[in-house]
Amino acid sequence: MSLDAILTRIDAQLPDAMDRLKDLLRIPSISTDPAFKQPTDKAADWLVADLQSLGIKAEKRPTTGHPMVVGHVDGPKGGTGPHLLFYGHYDVQPVDPLDLWKTDPFDPQIEDTPAGKVIRGRGASDDKGQLMTFVEACRAYKHVTGEMPCRITFFFEGEEESGSPSLIPFMKENAQELQADLALICDTSMVAPGVPSIASQLRGMMKDEFTIHGPRIDLHSGHYGGPALNPLREISRLIASFHDDTGRVAVDGFYDGVQEVPAELLRQWESCGFDEKEYLSSVGFTQAHGEEGYSTLVQQWARPTLEINGLWGGYQGAGTKTVIPAEAHCKLTCRLVDDMDPDALRVKIRKHVEDRLSPDARVTWNDDLDGSPAAKMNIDRPEFEAARQALSDEWNREAVFNAMGGSIPIAGFFKEILSLDSMLIGFAQEDDAIHSPNEKYNVESFHKGIRSWARVLDRLSR
Amino acid sequence: MSLDAILTRIDAQLPDAMDRLKDLLRIPSISTDPAFKQPTDKAADWLVADLQSLGIKAEKRPTTGHPMVVGHVDGPKGGTGPHLLFYGHYDVQPVDPLDLWKTDPFDPQIEDTPAGKVIRGRGASDDKGQLMTFVEACRAYKHVTGEMPCRITFFFEGEEESGSPSLIPFMKENAQELQADLALICDTSMVAPGVPSIASQLRGMMKDEFTIHGPRIDLHSGHYGGPALNPLREISRLIASFHDDTGRVAVDGFYDGVQEVPAELLRQWESCGFDEKEYLSSVGFTQAHGEEGYSTLVQQWARPTLEINGLWGGYQGAGTKTVIPAEAHCKLTCRLVDDMDPDALRVKIRKHVEDRLSPDARVTWNDDLDGSPAAKMNIDRPEFEAARQALSDEWNREAVFNAMGGSIPIAGFFKEILSLDSMLIGFAQEDDAIHSPNEKYNVESFHKGIRSWARVLDRLSR
Incomplete structure (x- = not known):
């Protein structure tokens, strides 16, 4: 069965995949700072070349700001899988205060920590590492089967960390080209270490x-x-x-x-592995503040x-x-x-x-x-259940439909401009220090993230 | 009678006195800014030389910050007048924002305004202009009578606008030398235009x-x-x-x-010419805010x-x-x-x-x-009544014992360190824009201020 072969290939290729990620992380694509215009552009070029090496028709598309990267690839002739659009962003946050970094933010290092190996560097988690989990899954597919499992449009932005000024105009101008059946977004966290999570609602x-x-x-x-x-x-x-x-x-x-959270959903959330005490004490709180009568999780996700x-x-x-x-x-x-x-x-x-x-x-x-406005994902679509099963297989633990306290406007834009539902799956950890000094991505997140996408693609393409 | 001769001399000398003030105003003695250390020192030298020209034994006295100017002069042999200490400060506030000044802050100009002629420049009112009213009165005395009307100690500070770090140490080290019967301070405003005022209490x-x-x-x-x-x-x-x-x-x-303001004092205040409506509307208020049940004046002076x-x-x-x-x-x-x-x-x-x-x-x-703490002047001393009569004579209007909303710590220090009562008489106007761009001093304040001090000295020395 080809999924096993693909997973085996992913395991064997992990050192190479990490080298590729490190290459991308070495490019200081700080989109908000005009001094980094050239490296930001270079990161787009790097991605175009990498997609092209997989036989994907990819190109850099100009905007008034940083370029978009758009790539198209067909699935198997006569394949029954959906047409997916995968979104990620190749730009990163500024690195100041630089003196708080223990290593050069743009010289990524593999480091042993009590929680396992991590890749440390700006963008390791947000969003280069997450973006590459999907690309590496596609690479393994290409190597083992000679093609992608379904038709895929790649859509990478270089302005996510600076307010996405070109995003809506570009999507409107290229709405036809960006049509797909479902958008996949890899820019979110897992509810708790080892708990695979699909974001079902965003504030x-x-x-x-x-x-x-x-x-x-x-x-x-x-x-x-x-x-x-x-x-x-x-x-x-x-x-x-x-x-x-x-x-x-x-x-x-x-x-x-x-609305109040339905009792059934509340029960699911309560068993998702979220550790309220740890969540609060890690930032110096002995108790939840805010609205009386609501748990920390409900306050964060649904209030x-x-x-x-x-x-x-x-x-x-x-x-x-x-x-x-x-x-x-x-x-x-x-x-x-x-x-x-x-x-x-x-x-x-x-x-x-x-x-x-x-x-x-x-x-x-x-x-x-x-x-x-807040966004609720369309989790009644069969792709969500398929992805949930794929993630549960990979992580040996029931995947959860979690909510998110943050706002990821891209999902709303996809719905509004392209009439496209989004599925948000991410492997970041709460302690990844995104936007902060010493950002890292767990090697386990990267490795099992790639394997997770392979399984999701397999399920969706059946 | 020599007072008339002195007042006549003051009138005749006004243009020269204004030239001298302009000389002093041209020295940018901004004490808080290290870049202006030299000019601040130069202002002290200027004053030492000016006092010496009046036969006063004056010298610049070093501190760890800007120097003090101290001068001593005796009164007439066998004179019955008190030993006075006159305090003023020769440093000025910074001038930023410079672009709001209509003229160079250190190139003083005489200007016609609807309220009469003014001298415009940094320090014109606070405190070089006020300080010089007393010095010019002394100059006229010296010219007409050949001597000062009583024993006087001059004490000028160069750090008043930067927190007076050297003041208390200097006063403690030189307490013996700075002994006097009464301190005169010229760094306050009149309650209203044309209303001569002696500050009787400070917050x-x-x-x-x-x-x-x-x-x-x-x-x-x-x-x-x-x-x-x-x-x-x-x-x-x-x-x-x-x-x-x-x-x-x-x-x-x-x-x-x-304490509540005594009814009798309240009646005096109410008739002192303070225009509540103008005071509030000049800064954009249609009504008094703050504590209910207290007038604007009482809130400002006594609450x-x-x-x-x-x-x-x-x-x-x-x-x-x-x-x-x-x-x-x-x-x-x-x-x-x-x-x-x-x-x-x-x-x-x-x-x-x-x-x-x-x-x-x-x-x-x-x-x-x-x-x-708040300071109450010892207005029961006979010098206060004498000064009140002198000011009433000059301004053709009953002088008032007003209170002040601000805090002038020097009066408290004189009491605490030198056991010296202070009498605060000043001729500034509320609209002098001290500490702000386009500071000015009314020529009338300067002229009648000099004449006022001559009359006060005359009364005190009788």
């Missing part, structure tokens, strides 16, 4: 930012301290009013569209939030400045679930603030920030 | 700064948004708890030592405050960062009145915060910030 996001204006100019607190309205006190009072004493958001209508991400005003230097500043600033984001509408929510939050302003205080809003 | 100050620590590291709001304790929300809630709905400070024991001067944490750049930061920071100052004890107050405020911390939140305090 959405609504971003906003406001400035509270008080006096016309900065005031001296010796002259105006007392009779003056202080924007720093005003903004603190407003922020404090966003939540009640039980941690619930106190904005009128905030929970419109939110909406209103969080303050930035707050500033007045003097921040050494010592004291006796100033009552003219302005105070606040950045906030909401995580959205179920049917919450980001645009409607924005209106409610703004009304909440405006209704509570003191006389002589004024608020202005940043109108350049966007929002995206 | 004290207590400075503090704290950091709220939440998670061990910055968190991703996709992963931890919900179960995490957010230090930005925590600090907002704590700041909001400092005041109740009526604007009163809600810290337990905050008002210990505060304590707790104000936030700086607040920051999380992301302040463009766009959005989905961070739950590990820390949030707050700088605060309290203005103190009557018998409030800054050290006891610090303990109460810290307890207020610590009592209200959420589980898993931690607070740390900056222990490098100081405090000073």
Whole structure:
């Protein structure tokens, strides 16, 4: 049976696959920094060449920013498998603060750790290592069977870490070319070490930012301290009013569209291996905060939030400045679930603030920030059950349909622009330190990730 | 009568006096900026030379920072006047933002304005112009009578705008030399244009700064948004708890030592010409904020405050960062009145915060910030009534004993270290833009200020 041969080939080829990944990791494709424009381009070239070496018609496609890599390959003549689109991104986060790295971020090293071998370097997990799990599975297929198991479109982006400015325009302009039956995305984590996970729902996001204006100019607190309205006190009072004493958001209508998690799904989640105590204590918490009556997992996966991400005003230097500043600033984001509408929510939050302003205080809003609704994957499609079985086979443990607290807008864009359902399977670990110094990817994630994709492709193509 | 001759001499010499002031204003003596060490020193030299030209034994006295200028001169043989110590400072504030200045801050210009002629330039009001009013009065005395009207010690500082680090050590080391009967300080404003004012009480100050620590590291709001304790929300809630709905400070024991303003003093204040509406509307307020039940003037002069001067944490750049930061920071100052004890107050405020911390939140305090109590001048001394009459004569309007919302620690230091009472008389206007771009001093303030000191010296020496 060819699956066994493919898995054997993957095992034998692991050292070579790791060498290839290290080659890609050596290219500092930091998309957000103009100084790294050339290496970012080079990473695209590297991928084009690698796909071409598998007989895939791949090319670099220009955008106004970093290029897309698009590749097409047919499956077996008369094959019955679906047409898959595989998405990943080849750009990486900046590496600062560099002095916190124990090794050169762009000189990847294999390292022994208590949890097994890891590949350490920027992008090892996010997303070069994950992207390559799929490519390596395809390579093994090609070697053993001479072809891909089904028709596949490869779609790699180079701007994911810098806001994807070219993504939507490119997808709209090339919607016909990017048609497929199902999108596969490898940019997510496993719920817990050794627990294969398919993300079934993602939270959405609504971003906003406001400035509270008080006096016309900065005031001296010796002259105006007392009779003056202080924007720093005003903004603190407003922020404090966003939540009640039980941690619930106190904005009128905030929970419109939110549903409780069905009991059956809740039972599944509770047995998925998530270690609440470890999750909290690893960042210094002795207990869950936030909304009373909801577990850490439910809060993270299925409850909406209103969080303050930035707050500033007045003097921040050494010592004291006796100033009552003219302005105070606040950045906030909401995580959205179920049917919450980001645009409607924005209106409610703004009304909440405006209704509570003191006389002589004024608020202005940043109108350049966007929002995206929560996404529920279409897990009733047969491909999801097939993938779940494939992953369970590989990891000797029932794969779970988990939810995710984060937002991966690409799944929403695929649905919106290409009418394409997405399946998110990833092998990253919570401790991979993505976006942080000393990023790593477990060699087990890489190895079993490649094997997992081989099994998924096998199941989907039957 | 020699006073008339002296006043006549002052009038005749005004253009020369203004030229001298302009000379001094051309020296950029910015004490806080090491790049201006040399010019700051040069301003001290300028003053030493000017005092020496009046027959005063003046010298520059080194400190670990900028030098002091100390001068001594005797009065008439057998004179009955007091021994006065006159304090001023020759350093100035930085000039940034420079692009908001309409003229070069160190190329002083005489300008016509709707409110009369002004001298525009950094330090024109704070404090070079004010300091020179006294020196010019002495010059006229010297010219007309050949001597000073009484024994005078001149004491000029060059670090007032940078925290006066050398002041207390210098005063302690030279306490004997700086003995006098009364200190005169010219670094304050008039209550309203044309209303001569003697400051009878100053608010004290207590400075503090704290950091709220939440998670061990910055968190991703996709992963931890919900179960995490957010230090930005925590600090907002704590700041909001400092005041109740009526604007009163809600810290337990905050008002210990505060007295109500006596009815008689209140009546005097109410007739001192302070224009509440203009005072508020000039900075964009339609009403007084702060403590209910107290007028703007009483809030500013005789009520304590707790104000936030700086607040920051999380992301302040463009766009959005989905961070739950590990820390949030707050700088605060309290203005103190009557018998409030800054050290006891610090303990109460810290307890207020610590009592209200959420589980898993931690607070740390900056222990490098100081405090000073409020100061009440000893207005029962006969010199105060004498000065009040002298000022009333010059301005053709009853001089007032006003209070001040700001804190001028030097008066407290004179009392504490030299057992010396202070009398604060100043001719600055509220709109002089001290510490701001386009600082100015009214020519009338300068001219009538000189004449005022001549009259005060005359009265005190009788």
